Structure formats: C-alpha cells, structure tokens
Amino acid sequence: MEGIIEYLESIKFVHLFMSPTIIWQSLPLLWKGFQAAAALLIVGYLLSLPAGLTAAFMKMSKNPIVRIPATFYIDFIRGTPLLVQILVIYFGFPLLMPGWREFATGPIGQISVAGIDMSQFVRAIAALVINSGAYLAEIFRAGIQSISKGQLEAARSLGMTTMQAMAYVIIPQTVRRILPTMMSEFILLFKDTALFFAVGIFELTLQARTIQARTFNMSPYIGAAGFYLMLTLPLGRLVAYLEAKLAVSETGREPENRQERKRRKAARAKEASA
Amino acid sequence: MSKSSKWLALMVVFALSLSALALVGCGETEEPAEEPTEEPAEEPAAADWKLVTPGTLTAGGEATYPPFELINDAGESEGFDVDLGKEIAMELGLEYEFKHYNFDALIVGLQTGAEFDMITSAMTIKPERALEIDFSDPYFDAGQILAVRMSDAYVTLDDLAGKKIGVQSGTTGEAYTRENAPADVTVVPFENILQAFQALQNGDVDGVVNDLPISEAIAADPAREVKVVGDVMSSEQYGIGVNKENAALRDAINDALAKIKDDGRYDAMIEKWFAAE
Numbered sequence: 001m002e003g004i005i006e007y008l009e010s011i012k013f014v015h016l017f018m019s020p021t022i023i024w025q026s027l028p029l030l031w032k033g034f035q036a037a038a039a040l041l042i043v044g045y046l047l048s049l050p051a052g053l054t055a056a057f058m059k060m061s062k063n064p065i066v067r068i069p070a071t072f073y074i075d076f077i078r079g080t081p082l083l084v085q086i087l088v089i090y091f092g093f094p095l096l097m098p099g100w101r102e103f104a105t106g107p108i109g110q111i112s113v114a115g116i117d118m119s120q121f122v123r124a125i126a127a128l129v130i131n132s133g134a135y136l137a138e139i140f141r142a143g144i145q146s147i148s149k150g151q152l153e154a155a156r157s158l159g160m161t162t163m164q165a166m167a168y169v170i171i172p173q174t175v176r177r178i179l180p181t182m183m184s185e186f187i188l189l190f191k192d193t194a195l196f197f198a199v200g201i202f203e204l205t206l207q208a209r210t211i212q213a214r215t216f217n218m219s220p221y222i223g224a225a226g227f228y229l230m231l232t233l234p235l236g237r238l239v240a241y242l243e244a245k246l247a248v249s250e251t252g253r254e255p256e257n258r259q260e261r262k263r264r265k266a267a268r269a270k271e272a273s274a
Numbered sequence: 275m276s277k278s279s280k281w282l283a284l285m286v287v288f289a290l291s292l293s294a295l296a297l298v299g300c301g302e303t304e305e306p307a308e309e310p311t312e313e314p315a316e317e318p319a320a321a322d323w324k325l326v327t328p329g330t331l332t333a334g335g336e337a338t339y340p341p342f343e344l345i346n347d348a349g350e351s352e353g354f355d356v357d358l359g360k361e362i363a364m365e366l367g368l369e370y371e372f373k374h375y376n377f378d379a380l381i382v383g384l385q386t387g388a389e390f391d392m393i394t395s396a397m398t399i400k401p402e403r404a405l406e407i408d409f410s411d412p413y414f415d416a417g418q419i420l421a422v423r424m425s426d427a428y429v430t431l432d433d434l435a436g437k438k439i440g441v442q443s444g445t446t447g448e449a450y451t452r453e454n455a456p457a458d459v460t461v462v463p464f465e466n467i468l469q470a471f472q473a474l475q476n477g478d479v480d481g482v483v484n485d486l487p488i489s490e491a492i493a494a495d496p497a498r499e500v501k502v503v504g505d506v507m508s509s510e511q512y513g514i515g516v517n518k519e520n521a522a523l524r525d526a527i528n529d530a531l532a533k534i535k536d537d538g539r540y541d542a543m544i545e546k547w548f549a550a551e
Contacts, residue, residue, distance in 0.1 A: 091469070094476040101423075104477030120478060200440065200462040200473060210463055213378050213444045214452075216406060 015217070022219040026211050030220070032115050033207030034227045037193045039114035040121075040203065044128030044193075045186055051129050052136025059141055070137070077134035082127075083195050089127040090199040120201055132189050139185065143178035144170060177250075180243045187232050187239070194228075204228065322522035325391050331363040331370055334384065335395030336377040338466035341491055341547040342396040345374070354547040355394035358413065361539055362514075365530035376465070378444025381406050384517055391523060393515030396485060398446040408518050410527045412511035413540075418450045419486040419506055423474060424499045428481060431455045431507070438462050440470035440479035447483045450508055455483075468492075474500055485510070487548065 008014045009021065058070035077085065094100040100119075103109045109119035116124070147170050155165035197206035208224035326332050335355055337343045343353040351372040363370035373390050375383050380397070383389040384407055398416070399409045422428045431439075435456040441448040443463035451461050462479050464470040470482045471492055482489065486506055493502050514531075516524040534540050 091472050091476065101475075101477035105480070109477070117478075198465055199469070200464050200478065202462075206463070209378075209443065210461075213448070213463070216381065216402075 017218045018222050019217060019219040022211070022215055022217050023223040026208070026220045026223045029207045029211060030204060030223050030227055033202060033204035033224070034230075035114045036116050036201070037190065037203040037227075038231070039116070040124055040128060040193045040196070040201075041186070041190045044125050044132060045189055047125065047129045048132035048136050048189075051133030053140055055133055055137035056140035056144065059137060060144070074134045074137050077131055078138070082131050082192055083198060085131055086124075086127045086195055086199060089130070090123050093123050093126065116201055116203075120199075124196055124199075124201055128189065128192075131192070132185065135185055135188075136182070139178050139181050140174070143174040143181075146177060147173050177246065180239045180246060183235060183239045183242070187235050190231055191228065323391075323526060324387070324517075324520055324523070325368070326388060327371070329369055331359070331366060331368040331392070332373060332390040333359040333371070333392050333394045334373045334375045334380055334390035335393065336380070336466065337372070337374045338468055339377075339396055339488055342488065343372070343394070354414075354543055355396060357543050357546070358534070358540075359392070359394045361534050361543075362527055362530045365533060366526055377442060380444075381515070384515055387517055387519070391516070391520070392527065396488070396512050397515055398485075398510040399513040400446060400449070402449075403515070406518075407515045408521065408524050409513035409515060410524060411531055412513050413531060413535075414512040416485045416487060416510050416512060417506035418447055418483055418508045418510070419489050419502050420504050421471070421474065421482045421484065421489045421493055421500050421502045422480065423477075424501050426480065429504045431459070431481075431483075434459055434481050437480040438478070439481045439483055440464055440473050441483055442467045442470060445484070446508075446510055447485065451483045454507070471498060471500060483507075 005020050009019060055070050055074060058066050059074060061067045061070075094104070097103075104117075104119035109117060111118040113121045151169055151173070152162070152165050155169045156162065160168070193203050194205040196203050197209060200206070204224045204227055205221075208220040211220035212218060333355070335343045335351075337345045337351050337353075339353070341353055342355045343351060346352050351374065356372055359372065360370045375389065375395075377395060380393050380395055381403060384393055392410075393407070396414070396416070397403070399412060403409070420428070420431065420434075428434055428437075431451070431454055436458045438460045439451050439455060440462045441451055441464070443465065445467075448461060448463055451459070455461070462470075462473070464473065467482070467484055467488060470479070470484070473479045474482050475498060482500075486502070489502050492498060493500050514527055516527065
C-alpha cells in the first residue's frame with residue numbers, strides 16, 4: 001500500500017492534482033465544509049420555495065401594482081451574477097442595519113450553524129433565497145400556466161373558489177410536472193454555495209482553498225469536487241429517472257429502450273415473413 | 275423618418291465612429307513600441323532571458339493593495355510596485371506591462387511561464403516561496419501588524435483568543451497568524467485585504483493581520499473606524515519573484531534595482547507613495 005502511494009506521488013501530475021496523501025489529510029476539513037454547504041443549501045432552498053411561489057403568483061396577477069414589482073425582481077435577479085448579489089448583500093446589509101456590529105459580535109450572532117456564525121449564516125441565506133426565489137418563481141409560473149385553462153374552469157363550475165381550485169386541482173398537477181426542474185434548481189443551488197468562499201464563509205470551496213494555499217497543491221480542490229459529486233451525481237440520476245416517469249404519466253406510454261425496440265423489430269420481421 | 279428614429283440613427287453613427295477612433299488610437303499607441311527605445315539595452319546578454327511577450331517586461335500583481343498596487347479611477351494600475359517595475363523595465367530597455375492576478379495564484383502563474391515575467395506584488399521573501407520561485411534582492415522592509423475596531427481594546431494576538439482574525443488569502447499575514455495566534459483563533463482568508471477590513475468593520479472578524487504600510491494607510495481613513503495596535507510582529511522584506519528557469523532575468527533585475535536605489539529614484543518613489551508617514 002505504502003509503495004503504491006509512494007509511486008503515485010512520484011508522478012508530477014498525480015502529485016499536483018490528486019495526491020492521495022494531501023486529499024486524505026484534507027478530508028476532516030472538507031467534511032466540515034460539506035456540512036456547512038449542505039446547511040446553506042437545505043435552509044436556503046426550503047425558504048426559497050414560499051418566496052418563489054409568492055413571486056410566481058404576483059407575476060401572474062392582472063393587477064399591475066402587484067405584477068410589476070415581481071417582474072422587476074425576477075428579471076433583475078435572473079439577469080445578474082449571483083456573485084455580485086452575494087457581495088452586495090453580504091457586505092451591504094450590515095451598513096443598512098443600525099447596531100449590526102453589536103449583533104454580529106454579540107451572543108446571538110456568534111451561534112454556530114454547521115460551523116458558520118449566525119450573523120454570517122443569515123446573510124448567506126438571504127442571498128440564496130433572493131436568488132433562488134427568482135428562478136423558482138419562473139419554474140412555478142411556467143408549470144402553473146402549462147395546466148390547461150379548462151381545468152380551472154371545470155373546478156370553478158363545480159363550485160370551488162379560485163383558491164380552492166389552485167390548491168386542490170392545479171398545484172398538485174403542477175408539482176408533478178415541475179418536480180424534475182425543481183430538483184435541478186436544487187442541484188444548481190448546491191454548486192452555487194461555492195461562491196460564498198469570496199466572503200470568508202467556510203464552505204467546501206474555501207476549506208479546499210485554505211489547504212491549497214498552505215500546500216501549493218491542487219489536490220484539495222479535487223477532494224472538494226468529490227464531495228460535490230457525492231450529492232450532485234445521485235440527485236442528477238434521480239432527476240433523469242423522474243423525467244422518464246413523468247413522460248409515462250403524461251403520455252401513458254413507457255419510453256422505449258433499445259432492447260425493447262430490438263425485440264419489437266424482431267417481432268415485426270417475424271410477422272412479415274410469416 | 276420620425277424625429278426619434280433620426281436621433282437613434284445619429285447616436286448609432288456616433289457610437290460607431292467613437293469605436294473606430296478607439297481602434298485607431300490603439301494602433302497609435304502600439305507604434306512607439308516598434309521604435310528603438312531611447313536608452314539602448316546595456317546588457318549585451320539581453321537574449322539570455324526569456325520574456326512572455328518579446329520586448330515587454332510583464333509584471334504580475336494583485337492590484338488591491340494600496341499603496342503598492344491598485345487600480346486608479348481611470349482604470350489604470352499604479353502604485354509603488356508599478357513605478358518600480360516601470361523603472362526596471364526602462365533599465366532593461368523594455369516596455370512595461372502590469373497584469374492583475376489573484377495573490378494566491380501568483381506563484382503558479384509565474385511558474386507556467388506564460389502569464390508574466392516577474393511578480394511585483396508586495397511579496398515577502400519566504401523560504402517556502404523560495405522553493406518554488408527565485409527572488410530578487412529585497413526592495414522593501416515590512417512587518418505584520420494587528421488592526422482592530424476603534425471601539426475594541428485588543429492589542430496582541432493573545433487578546434484575540436477564541437475570536438476571528440481576517441487575513442488576505444495566501445499572504446504572509448495569513449501564514450504568520452496561523453503560526454502565532456492562539457490555537458482557538460479562527461483565521462478567515464479573504465480575496466483581498468480591503469474585504470478583510472470591511473469584514474472587520476462589520477463585526478465578522480475581530481482583527482486583521484497584514485503588512486504594516488498597507489494597514490496604516492487604510493486605518494488613516496477615519497470612515498473605516500479601525501486602528502493599528504501593538505508592535506510590528508515580524509520583520510519581513512519584499513522581493514521581486516522570478517521564474518527559477520530565468521536566472522538571467524533575475525540577475526538583470528538585481529542590477530537594475532541596485533542602480534535605482536543608488537541614483538535616488540527609489541527614494542523619490544518612497545516619497546511619492548508614503549509621503550504621509
């Protein structure tokens with residue numbers, strides 16, 4: 001075993017990018033970073049759902065006073081880089097709030113959430129919710145508008161209010177239809193948490209970066225990449241699976257795979273020759 | 275054609291001619307480079323050193339470090355290191371170019387041999403760095419100093435036990451803090467030192483460890499509400515980084531440096547960038 005590691009370290013490329021020794025030593029810190037990134041992701045995403053739903057309904061409103069702010073918010077956020085939004089919110093928020101410094105250095109601001117100080121965590125979550133809310137709003141809107149108008153009219157004719165029709169008829173169908181897209185947004189958001197390295201939040205990328213700066217070696221980044229893949233790969237597969245299921249429920253037909261197609265072709269050929 | 279569309283057409287024409295002018299302007303600035311420079315290259319060994327761009331001495335540095343290197347309001351790089359680099363380029367009979375680069379990527383950038391020829395970025399000569407790159411003779415004395423919020427009474431690193439200290443990623447300030455601060459201090463690396471000071475102001479960190487001249491310059495701005503405290507914690511010297519495979523360039527830089535120090539140009543630069551002290 002030691003011989004193998006020694007051999008691997010002697011190859012310059014392997015030593016610089018995937019040194020087993022350095023990756024192994026980085027694991028505890030990378031694991032801490034992974035927990036921080038996951039906490040940001042889960043809290044941020046859960047809070048983005050109501051934010052996105054609210055913005056989606058506001059944007060579909062006929063009343064311009066409600067609709068225009070929502071349109072502006074969605075366009076502005078989706079049209080600007082998340083990194084810029086993070087820098088503005090993270091460094092700008094405290095300037096806006098009187099007494100922020102006392103809060104940040106006080107007992108509540110110092111509470112640790114997955115290794116991140118509360119005062120930092122709330123700003124990071126604010127940035128994530130503001131960003132992801134805009135993307136989710138467009139996903140929700142597209143989903144709701146994809147359900148045919150007749151459904152709403154049918155529900156209304158049964159005596160349901162618009163709210164009831166939304167809650168019991170439209171939204172359940174929407175959720176099924178947009179679930180894969182919502183999960184893709186979840187995956188994207190996870191990768192986006194890496195941007196918090198720029199404001200000194202110890203998520204996965206910043207942990208890797210500090211080790212990299214100490215060792216002049218790129219391997220910690222590859223180790224961090226492994227942690228990202230740990231979540232994104234299975235989730236990506238799940239999205240693909242859900243999409244296939246969705247296709248079945250929408251069209252009522254099983255998507256053909258190659259083997260099946262071959263079998264059918266053979267059957268047809270047999271029929272023709274008979 | 276309506277009035278508004280006429281205006282639009284006029285504006286388009288105006289914008290196009292502006293960009294054409296800009297293109298011509300670029301062409302003009304390039305031309306003098308081809309003329310022989312007034313000062314003939316003294317070193318006959320000019321061909322010995324390798325340059326990323328022939329005829330140009332390209333310097334790399336992180337331009338967020340006033341007064342050593344910064345981007346001014348006109349979008350140009352300036353500062354002590356930039357002036358020094360220009361003087362060295364002149365001594366070598368070369369054109370000068372400054373490239374902005376993240377500090378903690380400077381060494382790797384230099385090693386690729388494709389980005390810049392030397393590092394002028396207030397970089398401290400350290401044994402770990404000297405393993406990776408060569409350094410010129412030292413050109414500036416600096417040391418680490420602690421900065422804290424005006425309202426706090428911390429003076430030493432030990433006073434900050436259990437607290438957070440902001441540093442710039444990859445600097446000697448980071449290395450010094452990691453080695454010398456109490457074990458329960460969290461060292462928070464930032465992209466540049468100005469963000470570290472912003473975080474200090476906002477209460478995200480409780481101290482910033484950084485090179486004395488820069489911290490003093492930042493603390494001099496009353497809007498920052500920070501102060502430098504205690505003694506200089508280490509003695510350090512800045513050097514110019516050169517690729518290990520480019521010894522001829524390092525020697526030429528050392529000769530130029532000695533000349534610039536001898537004939538008073540160095541003192542003039544100190545006067546220009548550190549007049550307040």
